[in-house]
Amino acid sequence: MQSKSIALTILDVVSIILLAISTYLALFFAPTELIMGQVQRVFYFHIGTAWVGLLGFVLAAISGVIYLITKDMKWDRFEVAAVEVSTMFFFITIVLGSIWARPAWNTWWTWDPRLTTAAVTELIYIAYFMLRQGIDDPEKRARFGAVYTILGGVSAPITFMVIRLFRTIHPVIIGAANANQEKMSMTGDMKVAFFFALFAFTVIFIDLMWHRIRLGNLEEKVEQLKLKVSM
Amino acid sequence: MDMKSTNELQGTDHIHPSSLIRHPSLLKATFAIVQKDLAAEFRSFELVSAMLVFSLLVIIIFNFALELDVKVRQSVTAGVLWTTFAFAGTLGLNRSMATEKDRGCMDGLLLAPVDRSAIYFGKVISNLAFMLIVEAVVLPVYSVLYNVNLFRFDLLGVILLGSIGYVAVGTLLSAMSVQTRTREVLLPILLFPVAIPVLLAAVKASNGLLAGAEFAEVLIPLNILIVYDVVFIAVAFMVFDFVVEE
Numbered sequence A: 001m002q003s004k005s006i007a008l009t010i011l012d013v014v015s016i017i018l019l020a021i022s023t024y025l026a027l028f029f030a031p032t033e034l035i036m037g038q039v040q041r042v043f044y045f046h047i048g049t050a051w052v053g054l055l056g057f058v059l060a061a062i063s064g065v066i067y068l069i070t071k072d073m074k075w076d077r078f079e080v081a082a083v084e085v086s087t088m089f090f091f092i093t094i095v096l097g098s099i100w101a102r103p104a105w106n107t108w109w110t111w112d113p114r115l116t117t118a119a120v121t122e123l124i125y126i127a128y129f130m131l132r133q134g135i136d137d138p139e140k141r142a143r144f145g146a147v148y149t150i151l152g153g154v155s156a157p158i159t160f161m162v163i164r165l166f167r168t169i170h171p172v173i174i175g176a177a178n179a180n181q182e183k184m185s186m187t188g189d190m191k192v193a194f195f196f197a198l199f200a201f202t203v204i205f206i207d208l209m210w211h212r213i214r215l216g217n218l219e220e221k222v223e224q225l226k227l228k229v230s231m
Numbered sequence B: 001m002d003m004k005s006t007n008e009l010q011g012t013d014h015i016h017p018s019s020l021i022r023h024p025s026l027l028k029a030t031f032a033i034v035q036k037d038l039a040a041e042f043r044s045f046e047l048v049s050a051m052l053v054f055s056l057l058v059i060i061i062f063n064f065a066l067e068l069d070v071k072v073r074q075s076v077t078a079g080v081l082w083t084t085f086a087f088a089g090t091l092g093l094n095r096s097m098a099t100e101k102d103r104g105c106m107d108g109l110l111l112a113p114v115d116r117s118a119i120y121f122g123k124v125i126s127n128l129a130f131m132l133i134v135e136a137v138v139l140p141v142y143s144v145l146y147n148v149n150l151f152r153f154d155l156l157g158v159i160l161l162g163s164i165g166y167v168a169v170g171t172l173l174s175a176m177s178v179q180t181r182t183r184e185v186l187l188p189i190l191l192f193p194v195a196i197p198v199l200l201a202a203v204k205a206s207n208g209l210l211a212g213a214e215f216a217e218v219l220i221p222l223n224i225l226i227v228y229d230v231v232f233i234a235v236a237f238m239v240f241d242f243v244v245e246e
Helices: A006-029 A038-070 A073-105 A113-133 A138-165 A188-230 B006-010 B026-044 B046-066 B070-102 B105-111 B116-146 B153-177 B183-210 B215-244
Strands: none
Touching (some): A006 A038, A006 A188, A038 A073, A038 A138, A073 A138, A073 A188, A113 B183, A138 B183, A138 B215, B046 B070, B046 B116, B070 B116, B070 B183, B105 B116, B116 B153, B116 B215, B153 B183, B153 B215, B183 B215
């Protein structure tokens, strides 16, 4: 039985420390925002988890393509890990966004284009798990999963582009060219908290991915051992 | 007696039997599949009639669900139409691929010496034909029932573009879902999230046209529709081989 590698254990510890520091920066170090007040602090984790969620979906699509080319099951395991971890992070993004929305827009949810596409993207990846559940043959499951991540991966940016083309009340921080959209700019301390959160969540993402891939590998080993025993 | 000497027969050694078999071109194979589907459908009309009746029922349900007085009608026409098309389209996509698999046609098509993409394009065109037939009936019925003029070329263009995008993705996903345990139930779950850009853009474009918006405003969702159609037909065609291989 493969024991957890030391590098992974160190990464676990580093991830926890980075999360703690990021929490401190977001909740205490960063200055309170002028208009929105304390609830704005949710923003740092909201963007951190959103970045990681979307990164994971892109990685899943790439992994799907590589699987279809190489037919090597390790890419299928990577893809499942990426989708699983990202679905969770993206769900956190949506919940944090909701928490911010209630005081800021006086509603938990609105059918604004960006929120709608976030919900749709999350549903694509939940559908991915339903698809995989409905297939017994592992090779077919891997093939279909790869195809669906590619479709999802292509669909998500298109829906994202749709956001930018229609007016939205969702704040646009980066590249707010349209005057109709709320503009936000950050002061120095806020930028520190913001970029640190991005960095911390990237490390946490890598850590969780590693764990999940390791779990997938162990599951594969169990399957093989089961086959050996049954023969 | 006119007997060929061995000298004359020597020149025929280089002719290999398989080169005498003409493989049908992609276009010919595609249209053969379209012909097959349309011929089968025109004999029984089971698919189109089911989609049609279902669409009309959905429109009636919307009437009760949404309390469509004259003012509200204007703003929801596009949404009601596209919801109807989406649901009816799902029905058609499911049945079309399911009959293919159940009757063993799919296996036959896979054995044929043609590029697999002929199967994809053939199914897309026949599914599109069914969806367009249904839309061609639903539009006049809706116009009459709700006193709205839907016979505009620009609106028909938007409906065509939206249907193409929807069917392009739907055919690929129905080929996948028909091979799972949950079969037809899975298609809407897989299709609707991925088809949201099409539906969103189509509704926005249709709304804009019906409300008399400037062309520049309608151009944005129209462009999205075209981009979506092109991108997804390309992606689906590249990936279809992996979905039907044994």
